Amino acid sequence: MLLLNQLPDFRQPLHPVDAQTLGSAGADAIERHLAGRAEHMPTPLRALPSLARELGIGALHLKDEGQRLGLGSFKALGGAFAVTRLVLEAASERLGRTLDEADLTSPEVRAIASEMTFACATDGNHGRSVAQGAQLVGARSVIFMHGGVSEPRATAIARFGAEIVRxxxxxxxxxxxxxxxxxxxxxxTVSDTSWDGYERIPGLVMQGYTAIIREALRQLPEPPTHVFVQAGVGGIAAAIAAQLALEFGEKRPVFTVVDPARAACLFESVRAGRPTKIAHGAPTVMAMLECYDPSPLAWRVLSRTADAFMTVADEVAVEAMNRLARPTGSDPAVVAGESGAAGFAGLLAALRDPQARAALKLDGSSRVFAVITEGATDPERYAELVGLTPAEVAGKA
Structure with missing residues (x-):
């Protein structure tokens, strides 16, 4: 299903705080942070010309966040960045002088960090980022996980010294x-969703995600005409949509937010005209997107900057994983997890629906950009859904 944005604040300017957090200054801040991370490299942009021809569009590029900072997910950018900013702020206040990224390794800053504990809830990926950030600065982390999160994902977080609470x-x-x-x-609390009176820290998390589109715009041969980004509570979609709106203004690409059909909290919010918590239903295979209450902060951005909201069925997400694992022509294979492939799955669903295709103005000249938000963060589940191991797929890249 697809809904065009007809909300009252559609195409209105971003809230000034959001423009500051998610604009060029915010993107500069995360780039400075990444420059100090020895393991950082820009993630690859995958060009898939053969698949684009098969789909009847002009070009298809996928940003592969499965390579991000050794964590396998875009969320490596958000939680760790927020933790380091919060440590630097606390240390600046205690020491009475302004500190920057280079001070994170100093004994006095690490002594202050050692007294701090960072907590968050996670489906798997955000918790890994918070735990990694805490380990980087010498702080403690406690990660809360619901029963649906697999043991391999819990183990991956515990490796960073985090305490796990079910x-x-x-x-x-x-x-x-x-x-x-x-x-x-x-x-x-370092949450990737906001609530009343709690926006600044989720804003820092979202600020980390702006690195994705900043890198992609440097890598793309031309700016995209269409962008599809998946949403849980909405953070990554809002970060990318805000950057595009500020960069291109009225000439920005058509931006579509993709929700799992079984956890479509943003889609239902658009239908209701306000942020709406939806009822918990059957689990979705897109487990990292299984969120039932949108982030008000992300909503404030997306209500202004997203052109359309759509849902995709579980079987389309699994199909998307398989199509990327078994490339067309000379295209590279891409390891995309079940949630990671959801934005691309949205494109597949839109192209098959004549009304959606027309509404989004998708045609043979469209240059489509989507984000593979995670690789095979649960390798056993990936192999079960694709019939190949992540290593077997990566060997064809």
Whole structure:
């Protein structure tokens, strides 16, 4: 299903705070952070000309975040960046002088960081980033996970020294519990979703994601005409949409937000005309996107900058994984996890629906950009869905 944005604030200017956080100054800040990370390299942009011809579009480029900072997901950018900013702010206040990224390794800053505990809820990827950030600066992390998160994902987080706390219920339940315990114990909550009175830290997390589109615009041969980005609570979609709106203004590409059909909180919010929490239903295969309550901060951005909102069925997401694993012509193979392929799956669904294709003005000249937000962060599940191991697919890249 597809809905065009007809909200009252569509194409209105971004809120000044969002423009500051997610604009060029924000993107510059995450680039400075990444420059200090020894393991950082820009993630690859995959050109798929053969698949583009097969689909009847002019060009298809995918930003492969499965390569990001050794964590296999775009979320490596957000949580760790927020943790380092918060440590630097706390240390600047304690030491009475302005500090920057180069000071993170100093003994006095690390001594202050060692007294700090960062908590968050996660479906897997955000928790890894927060835990990695805490380990980088010498802080403690406590990660809250609901029962649907697989043990391999929990183990991947624990490797960074994080304490894992299991919470009954859904991702939304784990968010509430993480915030409750952190408030009770005086810890700092680093959430990738916002709520009333809590926006600045999720804003820092989203700021980290602006690196994706900043890099992509340097790598692309031409700016895209169409962009498809998947959404859980909406953070990555909002970060990319904001950058594109500020960079290109009225000439920005057509931006489509893609929700899992079984967890379509942003889609239903557009239908309702306001941020809307939806009922928990059957699990979706796109587990990293299984969110039922949109981030108000992301909504504030997307209501202004997204042109359309759509849903994709689980079977289309699995098809997208398989099509990328078995390339057409001389195209490279791409390892895309079940949530990572969702933006591309949105393109497949839109192209098959004549009304959606017309509404989005997709045709033979369209230059489409999408983000593979994660690789095979659960290798066993990936092999089950694709019939090939991640290593076998990567060998064909």
């Amino acid at each position: 919470v009954p219920g859904t991702y939304d339940d784990s968010i509430v519990e993480a915030a409750r315990v952190a408030n009770e114990k005086g810890w700092t």
